[in-house]
Amino acid sequence: MKSEWDIINKIRQLTGERSQDGKIAGIGDDCAAYEIGKGRYGLFSADINIEGVHFDLSYTSLFEAGYRSMSANISDIFASGGKPILTLVSLGIDSSLTEENIEALYKGIKSCCDKYNVFIAGGDISKSEKLVISIAIYGEANQYISRENAQVGDYIYLTGNTGLSKLGLELLQKGEYISDYPSAVKKHLQPEPQGTLIDIILQNFSPTAMIDISDGMLSDLGHICKESKKGFVIEGGKIPHHSEIYKFCNGEKNKMLDYSLTSGEEYELIFTSKIFNDSFNNITCIGRIIESGFFLEIDNSLREIKLTGYDHFSKK
Amino acid sequence: MKSEWDIINKIRQLTGERSQDGKIAGIGDDCAAYEIGKGRYGLFSADINIEGVHFDLSYTSLFEAGYRSMSANISDIFASGGKPILTLVSLGIDSSLTEENIEALYKGIKSCCDKYNVFIAGGDISKSEKLVISIAIYGEANQYISRENAQVGDYIYLTGNTGLSKLGLELLQKGEYISDYPSAVKKHLQPEPQGTLIDIILQNFSPTAMIDISDGMLSDLGHICKESKKGFVIEGGKIPHHSEIYKFCNGEKNKMLDYSLTSGEEYELIFTSKIFNDSFNNITCIGRIIESGFFLEIDNSLREIKLTGYDHFSKK
Incomplete structure (x- = not known):
């Protein structure tokens, strides 16, 4: 079978990117957007998480599996500039799970929802050999932010820092040094969407494009550039590194950059803006949008x- | 593990049936309803369909697996009195599927969407050992119809007829007489939601409660009665039977009733109404709502x- 991107492109061709009446913008962004009223948009997103592909129950608790699945969905709404409102949770459950197991899973999902004020409005449940957590989320925005409007000269901003999720995953997979890197492990098992920064971003930066980091900083910034038909320059020296990344890499610059540039499932935001502002904690300008090409300085x-x-399909 | 209903009840306790601000009515109906504007409701529903639980690829084509999964979701919107607008489709795909296989599956999904004017606005895709089709759907209604407002004395109406899906499934599982019962086989493999009748129902009956038949006529009417805290009397003689049910059962009354009362995955609608009207084809009055108890005359x-x-959980 071809890669995930090949399949999505094929589906995109079959489906079309916009409804015939023009009211719905669909596949190709974090969320689909539908104009529910004048200047008011409903935002829709869905993710499917499957045991053994998206999470490994040998080191992920059911609470954490639930929490991180919901984080990823809520993050999609923030990445489109919206507020999450409600969610539908469909579960495929192995018959060997006990009532306590299912409750732990559900409490992880609900704990994340409660934190970001999202109501669990329904869903479905089915028997399944592997645990499946399939979530759809609905949010609203007065103006939604897509991936396709980055302009030449725009500043590129990153929230927080990246790298920890990849490091956490590696340590968990090896079962080594877990207690020495609590932030890395926590960021992998229970990542947070950027609910505390989104209002600051919307009010102070008027982003031209935005995406959340699920595949990796370079890859996701690449999605913005591909949809906007632009390029980027990132200044390596501006990329912030968490102290645990510094410690693990012994301060080796290239090693730290490798973690920060490629770590996925971070749920930090990258956005572009015409405004330069370096006065907010946890919002760092790391580069500029250019005509074409992808460069690291x-x-x-x-x-x-x-x-x-x-790419989940490329790994057997 | 406990039954599907036990799990859903547990989740319902954890989640609550209505959001704190009262704006969202959640678990316990075909759709969740959220007031998106004055007198305007967004309707949300999700279903998860897993190979070997909801469909068997030994006699179901990938086109049909896609079509019937989408039918079930569109039906939930009609059952709440709404019009479907957009859908998110998340797929778990076995790596052995070819590009043509995935295209066939997707064409089944899209063919059903096109028929009922639903836009595929996004979704997700993952590797999976078993095929998973997880769908979320959004629709809108000026007034949504729940399951909980059936009143004593209301007439109970059924669209079309039931029984064919169960007969079709049995014939397909045995691999017998398939060409003799084309309507039964078609109704099982490619059921249709009631898109042509829903406007007639809304305009002429002002339904007090409505549900689509996914579990079986008795069971689903039971859901209305449980949520409305009422009972029902069905007149056995009024239940319509398709000619293929008559033929297969040799006109034996009890056998025909057994098919009609228990056949699931029909996607016919049952609704209750204060209005008596027997002038529409394919809308039959089959009984009345009473104070309590479930009776067949x-x-x-x-x-x-x-x-x-x-109950998908009760069958191993």
Whole structure:
């Protein structure tokens, strides 16, 4: 079978990107957007998470599996500039799970929903050999932010920092040094969507394009550039690193950059803006949008880079 | 593990049936309803369909698996008195499926969407050992119809007829007489939601409660009665039977009733109304709502009946 992107492109061709009446913008963004009223948009997104593909129950608790699945969905609404409102949760459950197991899973889902004020409005449940957590979410925005409007010269901003989720995953998979890197492990098992920063971003930056980091910083910034038909330059020296990344990499610049640029499932936001503002904690300007090409500037030299991201289909 | 209903009740306790601000009515109906504007409701529903539980690929084509999964979701919107607008489709796909296989599946989904004017606005895709089709749907209504407002004395109406889906499934499972019962086989493999009757129902009957038949006529009417805290009497002689049910059962009354009362995945509608009207084809009055108890009247005698429905968890 072809890659996930090939399949999505094929589906995109079959489906079309916009409804015939023009009222619905669909596949190709974090959320689909539908004009529910004058200047008011309903935002829709869905994710499917399958045991053994998206999470490994040998080191992920059922609470965490539920929590992180919901985080990813809520993050899609923030990445489109909206507020999440309600969610539908469909579960495929192995008959060996006890009532306590199912309750733990559900409490993880609900705990994340409660934190970001999302109501669980329904869903479905089925028997399944592997645990399946399939979530659809609805939010609203007065103006939704897509991936396709980044302009040449726009500043590129990143919330927080990236790298921890990849490090956490590696440590969990090896079962090593877990207690030495609590932030990395926590970020992988129980990532948070950017609910505390989204209002600051919308009010102070008027983003031209935005995406959340699920595949990796380079890959996701690449999605913005592909949809906007632009390129980027990232300044390596501006990329913030968490102290646990510094510690694990012994401060080696290239190693730290590798974590930060490729770590997926971070749910930090990258956005572009015409406004320069470096006065907010946890919002860092890391580069600019250019006409074309993807470049990383390190020690005053420009390297052209290849975009890579995590493709669930490419790993057997 | 407990039954599907036990799990859903547990989740219902955890979640609550209505959001704190009262704006969202959630679990316990075909759709969740959210007031998106004055007198305007967004309707939300989700279903998860898993290979080997909801469909068997030994006699169901991928086109049909896609079509019937979407039918079930569109039916939920009609059952709440709404018009479907957009859908999110999440697929779990076995890596052995070819591009043509995935296209066939997707064409089944899209063919049903096109017929009922639903836009595929997004979704997700993942690797999976078993095929998973997880669908969320959004529709709108000026007034949504729940299951909980049936009143004593209301007439009970059924669209079309029931029984064919169960007969079709049995023939397909045995691989017998398939060409002799084309309507039964078609109704099982490619059922249709009631898109042509819903406007007639809304305009002429002002339904007090409505549900679509996914578990079986008795079971689903039972859901209305449970949520409305009422009972029902069905007149056995009024229940319409398709000619293929008559033929297969050799006109034996009890056998025909058994098919009609218990056949699931029909996607016919049952609704209650204060209005008596027998002038529409394919809308039949089959009984009345009473204070309590569930009764079937046959040959002038009343039998008290036990409600049964299909529980995916109870079958191993």
